[in-house]
Amino acid sequence: MSDEDGVQLEARLEEQEAFDPPEEFVEQANVSEKSIYEEFEENWPECWEQAADLLDWEESYDEVLDASNPPFYEWFTDGKLNASANCLDRHLDERGDEAAIEWVGEPLEEGNRTYTYEDLHREVNEFAAALREMGVGEDDVVTMYMPMIPELPIAMLACARIGAPHSVVFAGFSADALATRMNAADSEYLVTCDGYYRRGDPLDHLNKANDGLAGVEHFVSDAVVVERLRDGDGFGHDLADDQRTYADLVAEQAGETVEPVERDAEDMLFLMYTSGTTGQPKGVKHTTGGYLSWAAWTSQAVLDIEPEDTYFCSADIGWITGHSYIVYGPLALGTTTMMYEGTPDYPERDRLWEIVEEYEANQLYTAPTAIRAFMKWGSEYPDRHDLSSLRLLGTVGEPINPRAWKWYYKHIGDKSCPIVDTWWQTETGGMMVTTLPGIGTMKPGSAGPPLPGVDAQIVDTDGTQVDAGRAGYLTVQKPWPGMLRTLYKNDERYIDEYWREYSDTDSDDMEDWVYFPEDGAKIDDDGYITVLGRVDDVINVSGHRLGTMEIESAIVGVEGVAEAAVVGGDHEVKGEAVYAYVITEEGYEGGDGLRLRVVGGIEDAIGPIARPESVVFTPELPKTRSGKIMRRLLEDIANNDELGDTSTLRNPDVVEDIAASVSDD
Numbered sequence: 001m002s003d004e005d006g007v008q009l010e011a012r013l014e015e016q017e018a019f020d021p022p023e024e025f026v027e028q029a030n031v032s033e034k035s036i037y038e039e040f041e042e043n044w045p046e047c048w049e050q051a052a053d054l055l056d057w058e059e060s061y062d063e064v065l066d067a068s069n070p071p072f073y074e075w076f077t078d079g080k081l082n083a084s085a086n087c088l089d090r091h092l093d094e095r096g097d098e099a100a101i102e103w104v105g106e107p108l109e110e111g112n113r114t115y116t117y118e119d120l121h122r123e124v125n126e127f128a129a130a131l132r133e134m135g136v137g138e139d140d141v142v143t144m145y146m147p148m149i150p151e152l153p154i155a156m157l158a159c160a161r162i163g164a165p166h167s168v169v170f171a172g173f174s175a176d177a178l179a180t181r182m183n184a185a186d187s188e189y190l191v192t193c194d195g196y197y198r199r200g201d202p203l204d205h206l207n208k209a210n211d212g213l214a215g216v217e218h219f220v221s222d223a224v225v226v227e228r229l230r231d232g233d234g235f236g237h238d239l240a241d242d243q244r245t246y247a248d249l250v251a252e253q254a255g256e257t258v259e260p261v262e263r264d265a266e267d268m269l270f271l272m273y274t275s276g277t278t279g280q281p282k283g284v285k286h287t288t289g290g291y292l293s294w295a296a297w298t299s300q301a302v303l304d305i306e307p308e309d310t311y312f313c314s315a316d317i318g319w320i321t322g323h324s325y326i327v328y329g330p331l332a333l334g335t336t337t338m339m340y341e342g343t344p345d346y347p348e349r350d351r352l353w354e355i356v357e358e359y360e361a362n363q364l365y366t367a368p369t370a371i372r373a374f375m376k377w378g379s380e381y382p383d384r385h386d387l388s389s390l391r392l393l394g395t396v397g398e399p400i401n402p403r404a405w406k407w408y409y410k411h412i413g414d415k416s417c418p419i420v421d422t423w424w425q426t427e428t429g430g431m432m433v434t435t436l437p438g439i440g441t442m443k444p445g446s447a448g449p450p451l452p453g454v455d456a457q458i459v460d461t462d463g464t465q466v467d468a469g470r471a472g473y474l475t476v477q478k479p480w481p482g483m484l485r486t487l488y489k490n491d492e493r494y495i496d497e498y499w500r501e502y503s504d505t506d507s508d509d510m511e512d513w514v515y516f517p518e519d520g521a522k523i524d525d526d527g528y529i530t531v532l533g534r535v536d537d538v539i540n541v542s543g544h545r546l547g548t549m550e551i552e553s554a555i556v557g558v559e560g561v562a563e564a565a566v567v568g569g570d571h572e573v574k575g576e577a578v579y580a581y582v583i584t585e586e587g588y589e590g591g592d593g594l595r596l597r598v599v600g601g602i603e604d605a606i607g608p609i610a611r612p613e614s615v616v617f618t619p620e621l622p623k624t625r626s627g628k629i630m631r632r633l634l635e636d637i638a639n640n641d642e643l644g645d646t647s648t649l650r651n652p653d654v655v656e657d658i659a660a661s662v663s664d665d
């Protein structure tokens with residue numbers, strides 16, 4: 001090809017709005033018949049037997065769906081199974097020697113760890129025995145506060161084995177956040193670690209965990225501490241009397257096996273706390289049968305996972321993506337799942353590509369925010385490596401802009417891997433809207449059609465479907481197996497948060513119940529859905545979900561602050577960033593000192609991920625006559641956009657004042 005031809009091809013790529021999956025991929029894809037959409041629609045809900053069939057059931061279920069009491073749906077009723085047996089035991093005969101987890105630690109001399117299915121089975125059994133010995137019983141919630149170390153999925157699977165639901169708290173969350181979640185779940189057990197490594201430096205974790213424990217209001221049993229650091233790495237951790245090391249516990253149970261507990265399909269597998277509109281996080285409850293079938297089926301159909309693959313998802317297990325698509329989905333299918341402890345830019349900005357090359361990863365599933373960072377760093381980093389093992393690329397967590405999509409397609413996928421842009425949420429358990437990689441044309445920036453059997457529609461405020469091209473609200477009109485079952489111990493809030501908006505809540509007819517994920521979206525003539533972002537007071541920073549209320553209450557807790565408003569503004573890499581507007585109390589001055597304390601208050605309450613991009617002090621906040629803060633205007637200021645309509649404000653001048661003070665800074 002001449003240089004000129006090359007330039008022309010490049011220009012075409014830039015403009016191209018639709019891409020068909022590469023022939024080579026289609027030929028081997030797990031799903032390649034378009035008829036699946038019709039089949040599932042005609043055969044709904046029995047179509048979901050296909051998902052359940054991917055699992056081993058101790059006792060088969062009676063009914064696929066019991067919709068007698070919406071929105072409290074039950075799936076695969078009276079079926080019995082165990083998630084850890086499905087992720088481990090059943091693979092032993094054929095795949096016992098194959099790698100289940102390839103763990104890549106931060107670059108340290110002692111190196112990485114491979115767990116074969118045999119290894120993982122052994123250690124999960126030993127730790128399950130240890131948990132039992134400590135008194136953990138069926139249905140006791142065990143909290144895990146751990147970074148990306150193998151003991152995290154081991155502890156999750158050990159819990160699943162004995163029927164104890166886990167509640168994983170992201171390690172980057174603060175001590176307060178840990179305490180809030182343990183209190184909300186009445187969780188008496190904690191598995192944590194002494195510390196971990198970030199960009200080569202040891203990071204203390206145990207002191208944070210201990211601070212969190214001090215804030216737990218009920219009795220807490222002995223905590224388990226994984227010793228990840230070498231010789232404590234200078235943090236001087238002394239384990240308290242009621243703390244046991246993970247290594248001791250497992251050694252005491254060497255060679256022990258624990259019979260997997262038969263769980264009802266509807267028994268809770270885990271809880272995951274996520275941010276909502278109010279300050280109190282929501283305890284999303286997922287079950288054993290429906291969730292696991294959903295994670296397994298979507299892993300197979302969308303990520304195209306085969307047992308022989310080495311599959312790499314760069315998310316953190318502390319979020320739902322890691323639960324469904326590092327741990328449960330891939331292991332249920334018997335594949336090799338990778339876990340990376342470190343960051344993509346240490347020791348060099350080619351770290352992920354080095355890992356992909358070394359392990360010959362077949363799929364890569366990551367977030368748009370990461371792709372935008374890679375793009376900014378430049379293509380010379382991926383260009384240094386042979387990425388030809390990759391067969392499929394995926395993104396999740398936030399909308400992807402077409403430029404980032406095309407960069408990913410070209411520089412990581414070498415134009416020969418389909419990209420799946422997967423829309424879903426903590427609450428949906430797994431993917432909901434995406435192209436199927438062996439079938440659908442890809443349109444950069446648009447996630448694609450709903451998965452077969454998923455009834456997603458874009459509606460207006462009355463609930464009527466909007467025309468193609470018009471913005472509206474994303475809804476899901478029929479239940480699906482992976483859906484949350486309720487908010488833990490709060491059925492009322494479950495209905496209020498997800499159903500009330502578009503349902504006839506007096507009806508017990510499934511047709512009258514509509515799930516509302518709180519996202520805005522539009523649909524095109526081909527039925528492709530473009531997700532526009534949250535329409536509630538939730539912001540999405542680097543694919544991480546944060547509640548503006550949570551951040552505001554943290555700021556208001558800082559001495560000298562009278563009132564605060566937080567909004568999400570556009571950010572080139574993070575997608576959205578936190579912008580805070582703060583009114584000081586009488587006698588306090590807004591300045592660098594107070595700004596630091598505001599940032600500190602946010603980090604203490606939530607964690608560094610919620611650190612604001614800017615903190616603006618203002619004498620007033622824009623409010624409607626009824627006293628509601630007009631966040632839309634604050635967003636305009638954050639984005640440097642033309643200011644929207646201020647005529648309904650009680651104090652219209654304040655907006656100009658804030659905007660002027662921001663541009664002075």
Ligand code: WT7
Binds near residue numbers: 400426427
């Ligand atoms: C929110 C859910 C899904 C696991 C990670 C985040 C946004 C998610 C996409 C996508 C546009 C997306 C939505 C959603 N979102 N995926 N492909 N395109 N937006 O889970 O923390 O529960 O957040 O993330 O706004 O509601 P989460």
